[in-house]
Amino acid sequence: MTSTPDVGAWLDTRRREVDEALARCLPSPPACPDRVAEAMRYSLFAGGKRLRPILALAAAEAVAQHDRGSPDAARALALPAACAIELIHTYSLVHDDLPAMDDDTLRRGRPTNHVVFGEGLAILAGDALLTEAFALLAREPADDGRIADLAARKLRTIAVVADAAGACGMVGGQAIDLDAAGRGASFDADGLRAMHAKKTGALIRAAAATGAIMAGADAPALDAIAKYSAELGLAFQIVDDILDVEGASADLGKTAGKDAAAGKPTYPAVYGLDASRRLAAECVARALAALDAAAIAGQLPAIAGWVIERTS
DSSP states (O other): OOOOTTHHHHHHHHHHHHHHHHHHHSOOTTTSOHHHHHHHHHHHTSOOOOHHHHHHHHHHHHHHHHTTOOHHHHHHHHHHHHHHHHHHHHHHHHHHTSTTTTOOSEETTEEOHHHHHOHHHHHHHHHHHHHHHHHHHHHOSOOOSSSTTHHHHHHHHHHHHHHHHSTTTHHHHHHHHHHHHHHTOOOOHHHHHHHHIIIIIHHHHHHHHHHHHHTTOOHHHHHHHHHHHHHHHHHHHHHHHHHHHHOOHHHHSSOTTHHHHTTOOOHHHHHOHHHHHHHHHHHHHHHHHHHHHTTOOTTHHHHHHHHHHOOO
């Protein structure tokens, strides 16, 4: 499938919105030490794809369009959650690169956080990014009385994000991955999917869900977006595994071939490259079918195309 002609411009606009909001939400000196602020910003503004916050904004837009509401108003409601999820994603990358984890020295085309700032400060920067995410979710959007159930939406969003980021979600998936790499363990198809559903998929699902929740989605719309994002998250991981085999470090912005060298379980290792590509395409087909069944669209179908066609 191919992306719609205007999706590139839409993505660029959303990335700018997210980057501007992220710059506003982080604490600055003298409220926090200069070096902590510098380390947080170093990784947060290293040029990531911003998939997760973009997905939150796209889900909010799609719900608004389905309900004949204002896409702009829906995005504004979802923007704090979108930024919080990107803060959590960035913390996970900082910690994932540490010597005790993946021991990587390259991320997004430049030295990893602990290489520049040292292990101790990298750990603290990650801790701070995670904590600031929940401070932001509690603080914004401010309740001006115009949305009667805004507090309930925010509480539900906080619960969804916490579950996705914690021991039953991303942290749990990382623990499974770390243990498997350490033991040189192999995975069958079900085990591989289950691991990635936690490690990568949980936060992607949470991004779409929180965007929909903050936009006031009803149960059928939220269910469709949850099914879409579950398939999208798996497709994203499969493509990531393929690129780790086929990509160049300069294009990926991280060390190519690192997963294979570390003996990590990946889709190409279990299925081979051609079958992995087919699996990714099947995920996207199921994601689009879920949207079609609920008459949900917006930019969500185009994002699925962007995910499967990406080269970095």
